[in-house]
């Protein structure tokens with residue numbers, strides 16, 4: 001049995017969420033519709049270890065945000081089919097931020113009907129410690145922009161227990177994950193000793209943070225916990241819970257979705273042949289499985 005405290009509030013009994021206006025993508029900002037792969041190749045040819053790692057990364061740059069969203073939807077739907085067939089379940093980990101908007105095409109044909117949504121289990125790589133109907137809640141962001149538009153079972157949506165403190169919510173989430181690993185819903189990596197999610201959808205901040213793992217913060221070094229908490233996040237709100245790097249890096253697939261000029265320097269550090277590479281949290285994203293970067297041309301402008 002799943003841990004009841006890990007279950008999201010049933011969506012149908014959450015009137016404040018149902019009444020919230022859906023967050024709509026501002027499509028008019030994205031003018032071009034022609035899809036153009038500016039690059040779909042390994043970046044870097046230097047002989048250093050870091051460059052070799054970069055060369056193994058898959059990087060795709062899209063001309064428009066709409067093109068990125070179309071490809072991300074196909075990528076996610078293909079993995080949903082694969083894991084549904086292989087494991088009978090598909091575990092998907094969401095971030096907050098702009099990522100949710102890029103999932104919008106999954107809630108449209110053909111995916112709305114072709115994806116077996118009943119097999120989806122949805123988690124958060126990080127969550128702000130606020131009520132689920134609060135404007136800062138990553139759950140609310142995902143519900144308004146994605147979850148309310150697709151038939152995922154409410155019992156398969158694992159939000160934090162928002163009645164607890166940051167520390168309590170992190171412990172509770174980790175305990176819930178342990179149950180889900182035990183009953184086989186979430187896969188387990190024998191190699192790392194950490195849960196192995198099928199697909200993690202990550203965003204990145206302009207400072208190179210992923211999840212709520214910020215540059216220079218000791219949480220970046222966490223090696224034992226699955227889920228931990230932060231009370232001094234430099235990005236508001238300050239109190240959050242977050243998956244740790246060992247969990248992130250045990251994933252079967254990670255999509256890093258990064259757009260906008262404000263991210264170009266961090267992208268350059270992570271993927272280019274920059275001298276001071278290795279200092280950003282995003283550079284520690286190095287899964288046992290596949291890592292694919294989805295960039296728009298602005299984020300890729302310094303490569």
Ligand SMILES: O=C(O)[C@H](O)[C@@H](O)[C@H](O)[C@H](O)COP(=O)(O)O
Nearest residue numbers: 095096097098203204205210211
């Ligand atoms: O809760 C959060 O704050 C997010 O999970 C965070 O890690 C986010 O993914 C990045 O900050 C990128 O956000 P943007 O894509 O909005 O820049």
